[in-house]
Amino acid sequence: MFPFVFKLARGITLMEKDDRYFITSQTPIRYLRLNQQLYEIIKMISAGASLDGITGPKTWPEQKKIVEVIFTLVAKGFLELSSQDGDQEQDPGLPAVTVIIPVRNRPEDIRDCLSSLGNLDYPKEKLEIIVVDDASTDDTAGVIREFGVKLVSHDVCKGPGACRNRGGEAASGEILAFLDSDCTVSPSWLKEMVRFFSLPGIGAMGGFVAGYYQSSAVDRYEDAFSSLNMGKRVLFESNAASMFYVPTCNFLVRREVFREIQGFQPQMQVGEDVDFCWRLRNAGHHLLYVPTGVVFHKHRNLFRKMLKRRFDYGTSEPDLYRRHGEKKKILPCPLYQGISLILVFGALLSRSVLPLGLIPVLFYLDFRKKKKAVDAYLLPFHTRSIILSTIRSTFSFWYYCCFYLIRYYFIVLVLLTAIFPVFGTFLLFAVLMATLVDYFLKKPRLSFFPFAGIYLLEHTFYQCGVFYGCFKRHYFRSLLPDIMIS
Structure with a gap:
């Protein structure tokens, strides 16, 4: 018995168009193309079927695959775990x-x-x-x-x-x-x-x-x-x-x-x-x-104990990547968004607004790329939704890159700023982008400036631990992500 019920997440639509099947969201704009079998499964879910009813008499490998697909869709925000069937209070099937x-x-x-x-x-x-x-x-x-x-x-x-x-x-x-x-x-x-x-x-x-x-x-x-x-x-x-x-x-x-x-x-x-x-x-x-x-x-x-623990966590990262050579730290880099961030950094370092003049062009090219992909499937996304999606994905990429710099290279950037003051505006941009986004997303019960101080100290001690672990083990791959341009 699998006592679970799922439902479509808020704003998610299941649709069929010209014998092609999709699950879509307008805000933020997202879509997945489905095969017919998965479409029928999600259709059963949207009609209120339990997981037990969906898996039915299928074999264990088939049941495992269905569970994998459904929970992957839950993790991606297309489905929600709605409820658990059965009497949880008096369940004789509870394991030891x-x-x-x-x-x-x-x-x-x-x-x-x-x-x-x-x-x-x-x-x-x-x-x-x-x-x-x-x-x-x-x-x-x-x-x-x-x-x-x-x-x-x-x-x-x-x-x-x-x-x-x-x-x-x-x-x-x-x-x-x-x-x-x-x-x-x-x-x-x-x-x-x-x-x-x-x-x-x-x-x-x-x-x-x-x-x-x-x-x-x-x-x-x-x-x-x-x-x-x-x-x-x-x-x-x-x-x-x-x-x-x-x-x-x-x-x-x-x-x-x-x-x-x-x-x-x-x-x-x-x-x-x-x-x-x-x-x-x-x-x-x-x-x-x-x-x-x-x-x-x-x-x-206590600050001392907390920061020491962050340092310890950092020392483990090079060891983990050395033990698991198959693991790669991937930095997805959409082409137009990557170029736009380089232009922002260039403007900050040169203290000139001229590089920023190309960003609207890159934004338009990214918008056209997204619209072309949507139009190829004849999906009913509004132009406004595609524009908002382009803005969202651009700033998300900028945030992720700034977070990575603060997480692993904040000390390096501070030293560069001390030697070459021109890096000051670059450092300030990266700090504000990372701290402001994390502050407003996670909503800690702290005012911003105490939060920012603890946040930067945490990352400083973590990266000290990473550098220490890298030098101790003569293994530096955890500091260098594989950039995947798309």
Whole structure:
């Protein structure tokens, strides 16, 4: 049974034209050409059919493919997960789950974590909790024993990956649910998540990570911008080439899949969750993120600790790309938009408006290219929608390039500005483009200038970590994206 119902997202239209099939959106302008089989499936969805009704008596590989296509359309914003059928409160089909928590020297955090697990709305006979104590030197083990959960202890500190592997070896549950010791869970955490494992091909999934603390500026920044917060949209990947991952502070995986890919890399102290997710998808399993199943994470809310953690994250990036040589950091570059950004940068560096005079020409050429593609399929898009789409895609590309520069080369740009002041306006443009867009999109509960200060510090320490990792491993490919001109 697959207890899920989908619907067309707001503003999405399914259409047939001259024996060709499309799913379209006017704002923003988007369209996909469909084959007839997929068109019929989406037509059933728009009529209210459940996933169970769509898959019917099909074989497991066919069901897996349908799930892949439908969730890809959800992730792209064409479909929405509308509801879950069935009685979630009294579902005898709920799987046995083992919650695995690595911990070291965090007695109060593990107390809060285990207390929240005691309030879980999940059948006790189907729930196992394993805490792996990584050679704590304080009273952490004593606190764990107070809760009567299964305790596994290390004699020497081995790191979080080794702890999770040890917990996975001892687990009896069908689903392994990984949780960090500085997290607490919502009562419905597991019930909101485990149902997705009824879907064929789902190997692992993650849920929403909210901030536990909300008082300081760093707390509010982390609540919106922590790398653990994957956002409020469903994310799904079956493509092994993508960089998608979900963090292990709120991470569920099938036990047989965990053992198939031999768990986490125990020698990795940072980035082991990314490595695991990449290997999982390389093995042919789907990875899903849903913005439910909430976990509250005690983010590092002191500047020093927060920035050190960002530095640590940065050091893991070169190691990950070295381990996964098949991964490539791609920078899509639409031809006209790329040239327009070069002209903007040229105007800023030359302090002349003359290069900007060509931008309307490039905008018109990009508009004509989009209109020609739409007209080829006789799709009913308004000229106004195509113009707005051209504006949107141009500024989106400019933002992405500026974000990349701030993420990886902010320090370099600051040094260039100190030596060659002409780079000052270039740097200011990149900073404002990246910070303003992120501020208005993610809406942190901070005024702009405190946000911008934390934002730039975060990127500075992250790129310091990246450079450190690159020099340490003599591997620099993570700094150099492959530019794909289209």
